[in-house]
Amino acid sequence: MNSKPAMSYFTVLTFIIKRELTLAYRHKDDVLNPILFFIIVVTLFPLGIGPATNTLATIAPGVIWVAALLATLLSLDRIFKSDFNDGSLEQMLLSPHPTYIIVLGKVAAHWLITGLPLIFIAPVLAVSLHLDDNAYNAMMLTLLLGTPVLSFIGAIGAALTVRLKNGGVILSLLVLPLFIPVLIFATSTINTAAMNLPYQGQLAIIAALLVGAVTLAPFAISSALKVSTN
Amino acid sequence: MSNHVPLLSSKHLTCIRQDRVLFEDLNFELSAGDIIQVEGPNGVGKTSLLKILAGLSFANEGDVLYRGKNIQQQAEEYRQNLLYLGHQPGVKGELTAEENLEFSLALHGQTVADTEQTLSEVDLAGFEDVYASQLSAGQHRRIALGRLWQSTQKIWILDEPFTAIDKSGVSKLEKLFLSHIQQGGAIILTTHQDFNLIASHVTKLTLQYRFD
Numbered sequence: 143m144n145s146k147p148a149m150s151y152f153t154v155l156t157f158i159i160k161r162e163l164t165l166a167y168r169h170k171d172d173v174l175n176p177i178l179f180f181i182i183v184v185t186l187f188p189l190g191i192g193p194a195t196n197t198l199a200t201i202a203p204g205v206i207w208v209a210a211l212l213a214t215l216l217s218l219d220r221i222f223k224s225d226f227n228d229g230s231l232e233q234m235l236l237s238p239h240p241t242y243i244i245v246l247g248k249v250a251a252h253w254l255i256t257g258l259p260l261i262f263i264a265p266v267l268a269v270s271l272h273l274d275d276n277a278y279n280a281m282m283l284t285l286l287l288g289t290p291v292l293s294f295i296g297a298i299g300a301a302l303t304v305r306l307k308n309g310g311v312i313l314s315l316l317v318l319p320l321f322i323p324v325l326i327f328a329t330s331t332i333n334t335a336a337m338n339l340p341y342q343g344q345l346a347i348i349a350a351l352l353v354g355a356v357t358l359a360p361f362a363i364s365s366a367l368k369v370s371t372n
Numbered sequence: 373m374s375n376h377v378p379l380l381s382s383k384h385l386t387c388i389r390q391d392r393v394l395f396e397d398l399n400f401e402l403s404a405g406d407i408i409q410v411e412g413p414n415g416v417g418k419t420s421l422l423k424i425l426a427g428l429s430f431a432n433e434g435d436v437l438y439r440g441k442n443i444q445q446q447a448e449e450y451r452q453n454l455l456y457l458g459h460q461p462g463v464k465g466e467l468t469a470e471e472n473l474e475f476s477l478a479l480h481g482q483t484v485a486d487t488e489q490t491l492s493e494v495d496l497a498g499f500e501d502v503y504a505s506q507l508s509a510g511q512h513r514r515i516a517l518g519r520l521w522q523s524t525q526k527i528w529i530l531d532e533p534f535t536a537i538d539k540s541g542v543s544k545l546e547k548l549f550l551s552h553i554q555q556g557g558a559i560i561l562t563t564h565q566d567f568n569l570i571a572s573h574v575t576k577l578t579l580q581y582r583f584d
Contacts, residue, residue, distance in 0.1 A: 149481060157475075161475055164466070164467065164471075168467075168503075169466055224464075227460070228461070228462060228463065228464065229459065229461060229463075230462040232428055232460070232462065233456075235428060236428065236451055236454065236456050237451065237479045237480055238452040238481045239479070240448075371428055372428070372430060
């Protein structure tokens with residue numbers, strides 16, 4: 143009777159991620175929406191502003207990051223909403239596995255679905271914005287470290303608003319201010335790299351934000367979910 | 373037995389929702405072999421009570437004790453011995469019947485085995501590989517109820533388990549309830565139906581509207 147659950151934390155983590163990926167694979171529109179949004183926003187800028195290389199190169203880091211940020215925001219609502227509506231969320235909170243691990247799995251899956259594709263698409267789109275050649279590595283690295291932070295912080299907001307019918311606006315208001323540090327440091331990293339200066343300092347701050355988010359955000363998300371289902 | 377400790381007991385539970393007192397100073401004990409049926413009119417607080425007992429929501433006052441200790445202080449152990457089925461069955465339309473059952477078993481730390489056998493117990497044989505979105509509400513509930521057949525948990529908290537279940541399904545469930553309590557389990561449930569088989573084992577807990 144006092145037997146521990148048969149699975150290790152790592153097994154639980156992978157099986158949650160696997161489930162989320164299966165769900166996403168069978169519900170493709172939800173997944174494609176934010177990615178298409180990202181592509182459309184970034185490609186519209188050269189068309190709207192004109193092909194002047196200098197102007198585009200100046201705004202490129204900002205455009206890519208703002209688009210990535212808004213694309214993430216667009217997908218946040220989905221993290222807990224359907225699980226809340228069909229009762230799966232209650233079951234997850236009652237699981238003998240720690241809520242921390244379950245939440246970590248859900249957010250990791252969210253990043254794999256919405257954050258990771260952006261990293262692969264961004265370099266292609268950056269060409270149309272004439273991003274400086276030196277800045278490509280920096281851009282990839284900021285996206286790699288920065289988008290998971292967006293997923294984790296965003297999930298706190300999503301957990302707090304899961305009960306609201308039209309929580310989209312409140313979710314944006316709650317979460318956007320918290321996204322701003324990531325945006326500032328990411329664009330500054332890319333700009334510094336474009337000027338051929340060392341950018342490790344800014345990158346380290348984003349990495350610190352990531353470590354903080356991975357370790358602390360799941361606690362906040364778990365508590366927020368408990369309040370929301372109360 | 374002088375040292376009798378009930379599986380689950382509530383001490384002075386009070387629940388207030390939207391300035392309305394749903395129940396106040398509620399005390400009861402659930403021991404091995406008991407079935408408690410919570411009854412009362414709609415909106416009287418039956419679901420709220422079950423959620424508090426499961427640890428999903430908090431009472432305004434009072435404690436829920438599992439083997440004499442507060443459930444919040446031993447959440448992990450309590451959850452290993454708790455099977456809660458709420459209003460929503462927690463079934464995903466994008467997954468097949470079998471995948472749904474496998475997920476809920478794994479989520480609750482149970483080994484995933486014999487899912488086909490279990491699905492045939494709940495009359496879903498042949499529907500294993502059908503997406504749940506193509507199944508009816510009653511079949512969704514049956515997928516969720518499938519967990520009862522594989523349950524290793526002692527305490528079952530069931531919110532309207534018979535909703536959308538046909539007559540033969542109900543009598544099958546009653547048989548299962550009977551064997552569960554005979555093996556030392558305990559059940560607390562809400563339903564508006566009357567029992568046939570297990571009527572003599574059921575204790576009723578009636579909640580009433582309060583006007584104050």
